[in-house]
Amino acid sequence: MIPEYIHDFELRLKYIFREKYNIDQISLERGLPKNVLEEIMAERPLAAAIPEIYGGRGCQVRECLGILAAASYESLPLSLTFGINIALFLEPVAKYADPSLRPEIFKRFLEQQNMGGLMITEPDFGSDALNMKTTNKTSTDGYHIKGTKHWQGLTGMADYWLIASRNQKDNGDLSRDIDFFLCDRTKAGQQIVVEQYYDNPGLYMIPYGLNQLDIHVPSNYKLQPETTGIKMMLDILHRSRMQFPGMGMGFIKRMLDEALAHCQQRNIGNSKLIALDNIQFQLSRMQAAYTICSAMCVRSSQISGINHNLAAEGMEANAMKTVVTDLMQECAHLLVQLSGANGYRTSHIGGRGIMDSRPFQIFEGSNEMLYAQIAETTGKMMKKHKLRNLIEFLEDFPLTQRAGEHFRKTLSFEIEENLPQRKLVDLGKIIARIICISYVLEMQDKGFREDLIKNAITTVQQEVSALVTLQGFNNSNQVIEDYQSNSSWLEMTKSF
Template identity: 60%
Template sequence: MEYSTHKYTLTSSSIHIDNENQLAAFIQRFKQALQEAFYEQADINQLSLQRGLPAAVWTRIMDEVPLSVAIPKEYGGRGSIVKECLALLSAASYESLPLSLTFGINIALFLEPVSKYADEQVKAPIFDRFLTQQCMGGLMITEPDYGSDALNMRTSYRQVDGHYHITGTKHWQGLTGQADFWLVTARGLLPNGELARDIDFFISDNSIPAQRIKVERLYNNLGLYMIPYGLNTIDIEVPAPQRLVAESTGIKMMLDVLHRSRMQFPGMGMGFIKRMLDEAISHCSQRMVGSSNLLALDSVQFQLSQIQSAYTICSAMCHRSSHISGITHNLAMEGIEANAMKALVTDLMQKSAQLCLQVSGANGYKISHIAGRGIVDSRPFQIFEGSNEMLYTQIAEMILKKMRKSKEANLFAFLSAYELTRDASVVFKDTLDFVPGEGLIQRKLVDLGKIISRVISANYVLAIANEGYRDDLVKGSIEHLRRDITHLVSNLYLDNRVKVIDDYIAGSDWLSFT
């Protein structure tokens, strides 16, 4: 019996090692394709100045079938394993953040929802085209008049003779005019002319005329040049099987999809932040000032240590996401974690790019420099899929609601018992030992949400430390989080209610006082 158990353990270990080796080989092939596409076939610094990518560059990248990571094994893919998806996104973002976002859109906003919610009869042909024809897909939610207010979207559908007729307008969808498939969200048109409260998802196939979505115009987006965005008019008919099947309600399905997407932002952040760190260290090591290099300056050490802290936090987020965000999990009710990951990692991406540019001097202030375009490309990450201010506000509101329900007014007392912050809260006990109170204005809710997101992230860092992650990086990251939390808590005590003055012109022209 003991021999049998021991033999099984060795076999399981061998399978695990084999899977790890296969993943490493897959990622290495993908990285090699990026090297050839961006540095041999073309110059990525020149590509960053033009819209889209040349067909030959796309073909070389897609020849490695990168999107196979998000396709189940039974359909010929690699299995929709979160760790593999994040590894692919990280490898892409090290070279090109727009490319990583392109894959992120395909994975989290199309392939994973189709894998989880689509009718079985429509999956096989879609996945086959992704694997063999280099197809891409995206998600249409946002409308010109509603933005983040998705629940009030006006795109509607009605069922007619075994198909759905969908009409409406969508905009700011990544891959506009480029995606072969779309997930289109709409609300049912009721007999009285009103729209149903719930939301449904439909698959459209642009290769079929009746399902083709019309691009009215493309936007001249700032940054992310590789990805087309624009305005779309929808007037399509899709067969009934192309409607996604929700486990309960369409709204919860949408939350599950969006929360899973937000939990994959660390994958896009991982390679990007690592690139900022590598570029900053390399430049500061080589740049001489007097008799020593820039690394000898204490302020430079502080700046680079902040990027290194972001690298550690993002690593911990990827570790956490790999365990909890697979399609077997329903994430509809996991808004706190999803919001915390998305908001904080995108703030860290922007900050890392700013710091890398700062130490790079004048050279960094070029759109062809990795830090210069990194600032522009990472900025919209703080806005799309929910602006960070909105997400931080939601985090604070959800935690305050939990505190009221548990009848606990003290923030530390609550966080020390809360699963997502239990271990890390002790580290910041002196700072967190206060009562937020009721009736916080929104700017204070944003600060409180930032505090909570950092404590949650510190919990992630301690968790990956327990798995053997290097101690010096953990200590440095915790110290930076302590500094951030202390600063944010001090903001809560400042009674700042300054508001904009609309009619500010009168009495404010400096020339009249000179």
């Protein structure tokens, strides 16, 4: 049963975006109109991520994912706005911020519609966060933070920021650990200068840009890690990745609902579009995505609360993030394809969905990098247990053992040592999908409908079979940098 709080929010969003305002028009504008945002935030959706002691609803992952799903059904950018606030600010504050700061922060979120974000990425250090150059130095009244950050969602819009930096020692060297600090833009000495706003081609509602930091914050604005700052960063990022299924859930369901409605209504000759075999195949893939994402939401609700430390849970976090974002992008493409020419419009939710969902495969770690990490981690575990055969490992590994029997024949092969990166990526895709089918089977135990479960398993079996073929195919092609020499097609036609 859907919690009443989330159900009411769904109805309110539907009214705001479909009756009172035109979401198709709003989505083509930069930023979200202030009056629309105020109406949405008046429902206090972010209360889900605030502890009860401070007037919130208790930081229940189930409710946080429900809010994200409700938002993404109507607007993926709105859901990402909530996701940034929940996973990258409110939850870290609830877990790591000085207790003396929490009452004011949470009160402003609940009563003044404040927002917060996270600054990690730098122009010269994207995924290489451990080499960031933003510095912090102790001063007489706290810390002086200086550096450059970019591609932060809610640039120039957030009231609060969590800023990652490295301590600068007296000799100028930077610490290997990472420190995080709160920044309150309403306080003197904590203003962040936005040098440039980026022209992001999707997610128009969310401002991104280049930020210059030269701020001073009090000593108690430093977050307090349980062990090290790096592990705190991993805990934050892994929890965020485990909440991607919430954003994916509503989006995938909307793509599926729109596709089903179109195919049921569209006539082709004497029959409906949905009667065609290939249309059934495409729609079944969207339904498989719906089932897999549902299973991720169930799993995330069990394991990703702030009472858990997720620093060491990279395998699950990466599997959830990569697979759900691949599914989001595929569902958007399928809806556009099924919709014909009408889908190829920015005012169409499918066409817009392609651009809005695409960066999800890039930010918080590109999918190719995360798939490679999954494969590398698997290889290390197999080597430790002196195993070479993939299915032997997967049927014994806790995250995949439930699903192993469904892939026994396909995955009964030996993993080569020193795989090239391109094969590591494909191997990571296989393992991530097996992990997700284990989630699906666990959800089946809770009573999820059998036909959707079977659909998802068959869909992933087909996909894994194709990926296994790539493992055995020898492709070591390298780029030819001077390719323009002797490669003009016009030269090939001069004798015609």
